[in-house]
Amino acid sequence: MPPELDAPDATRPTRRLSDLDLVALRERFRGDVLTPEDPDYHDARALWNGLIDRYPTAVVRPTGTADVVAAVRFARERDLPIAVRGGGHNVAGSALVDDGLCLDLSAMNAVSVDPDARRALVGGGATIGDVDHETQLHGLAAPLGVVSATGVAGLTLNGGLGHVRRRYGLSLDNVRSFEVVTADGEVLTASNDDHEELFWALRGGGGNFGVVTRFEYDLHAVGPEVFGLFVWYHADDARTVLRGVDDWAPEATRDASVLPFLATVPELGEFPESTWGQPAVAVLGCHVGGTAAAEAEFERLRDLAEPVVDLSGPLPYVELQSMLDADYPDGLRYYWKALYVDELTAEVVDLLVRYGRSRPSALSTVDLWHLGGAIDDTPPDGTAFRHRGHPYLVTFEANWEESTDDDANVAWAREGIEELRSLPAVSGAYGNFPGFGEDPVRSLFGRNYDRLARVKAEYDPENVFRSNLNVEPAADDATPAP
Numbered sequence: 001m002p003p004e005l006d007a008p009d010a011t012r013p014t015r016r017l018s019d020l021d022l023v024a025l026r027e028r029f030r031g032d033v034l035t036p037e038d039p040d041y042h043d044a045r046a047l048w049n050g051l052i053d054r055y056p057t058a059v060v061r062p063t064g065t066a067d068v069v070a071a072v073r074f075a076r077e078r079d080l081p082i083a084v085r086g087g088g089h090n091v092a093g094s095a096l097v098d099d100g101l102c103l104d105l106s107a108m109n110a111v112s113v114d115p116d117a118r119r120a121l122v123g124g125g126a127t128i129g130d131v132d133h134e135t136q137l138h139g140l141a142a143p144l145g146v147v148s149a150t151g152v153a154g155l156t157l158n159g160g161l162g163h164v165r166r167r168y169g170l171s172l173d174n175v176r177s178f179e180v181v182t183a184d185g186e187v188l189t190a191s192n193d194d195h196e197e198l199f200w201a202l203r204g205g206g207g208n209f210g211v212v213t214r215f216e217y218d219l220h221a222v223g224p225e226v227f228g229l230f231v232w233y234h235a236d237d238a239r240t241v242l243r244g245v246d247d248w249a250p251e252a253t254r255d256a257s258v259l260p261f262l263a264t265v266p267e268l269g270e271f272p273e274s275t276w277g278q279p280a281v282a283v284l285g286c287h288v289g290g291t292a293a294a295e296a297e298f299e300r301l302r303d304l305a306e307p308v309v310d311l312s313g314p315l316p317y318v319e320l321q322s323m324l325d326a327d328y329p330d331g332l333r334y335y336w337k338a339l340y341v342d343e344l345t346a347e348v349v350d351l352l353v354r355y356g357r358s359r360p361s362a363l364s365t366v367d368l369w370h371l372g373g374a375i376d377d378t379p380p381d382g383t384a385f386r387h388r389g390h391p392y393l394v395t396f397e398a399n400w401e402e403s404t405d406d407d408a409n410v411a412w413a414r415e416g417i418e419e420l421r422s423l424p425a426v427s428g429a430y431g432n433f434p435g436f437g438e439d440p441v442r443s444l445f446g447r448n449y450d451r452l453a454r455v456k457a458e459y460d461p462e463n464v465f466r467s468n469l470n471v472e473p474a475a476d477d478a479t480p481a482p
Helices: 019-028 065-077 128-138 152-158 196-202 235-251 291-298 317-322 346-357 373-377 403-421 442-459
Strands: 032-034 058-061 082-085 101-104 111-114 119-123 175-181 187-191 211-218 225-234 256-264 279-287 307-310 313-316 333-341 365-370 392-400
Touching: 019 032, 019 065, 065 082, 065 101, 065 175, 065 211, 111 128, 119 128, 128 152, 128 317, 152 211, 175 196, 187 196, 196 442, 225 235, 225 291, 225 317, 235 256, 235 279, 235 346, 235 365, 256 291, 256 346, 279 291, 279 346, 313 317, 333 403, 346 365, 346 392, 346 403, 392 403
Parallel strands: 058 101, 082 101
Antiparallel strands: 032 058, 111 119, 119 211, 175 187, 175 211, 225 279, 225 307, 225 313, 256 279, 256 365, 333 392, 365 392
């Protein structure tokens, strides 16, 4: 097992709440409070990533913002570390902390849609599926991710890449306001008009600044049907396919976003049985400009080589949003890392193909996210999210089943990323694919880091919220935030 995740011993958690503490908490907290003595405690501390095994002192499930305030104040009074769980899908396991308080927001998942204003108010515990269910009733969507069980909170606070990213930008680009509980238990609304620096920092700065209990999203006319591109090619054609996508990408309209990935043909009836278990390269995409326009724009990508199968065609947006759900079940073991690439050189293509071939798990993938479009409409310092202007994001997704395979799968992803990092025109990091959070935080925020540190010093000077890709508060003599 990787040293960052040494298994805790059977006596953990080492810090437990006294009976008096539990009485004090339950007097001001309406939701569930689960401690190691409760039969549901171990289920409550289980995360989507089965690689994470941590033992909080207690898991609390707020029913609303007042409960979040009570929990934050209680934790601070007793010097308990705090972790915040939205959907619990952060690969690094930031939703749990040993010997501390886990705020599980899953009960705060309400979604309210104003179709005339094209706005949605979304609770901090909502998933992408929760949002899509309500917004698609009106033919609207918030630009979120590509797996419906993902929590919107962590996704949005760290960026948010979805199927309509090139038309409508990152998830965080579509937030109108945040309701946030700060480290001192104060409830603030951050927007372009109130607490502007906090609003800037929350859009890309992760969970560093408080507990976001509500998001206000701008919505867009998407669906109820879109065109999904999903064509699979043989692995022997991987270089041809990646080169073909790269040739196509500069001319792509904003209506089109694609995601090529190196994978293994699944054992499903939609695929020829003779190809099951074989390495392959697939191109997944979405087009929101209508079927005729989609077929014309995607024609080249559907004819790059002889396909294994072409599953492209019109489909409900909610179906596209949940298409990958079965590939990322609860309890599987995950380790993901990412880098931005400015040019798909022959060296980069060769590396992607080579690591696609050497995957120790058939469940793992090497992905090439097609970026640009609306993502680049905001300058790099316009929000805390720094890495704009790159045509691609390369992600290594190590996904596997058995603990005995931990070392091999983590090493595969790490070695691939480090080799890629050594090449020219490769940079950065992505907060939703953070490995174990072991890389320098400045690689995530770049020149935005110092401003983030100043905002942190204003809203969380004692670094209460540190179960994340942590920005440390700036020193007292640091230059004030602009």
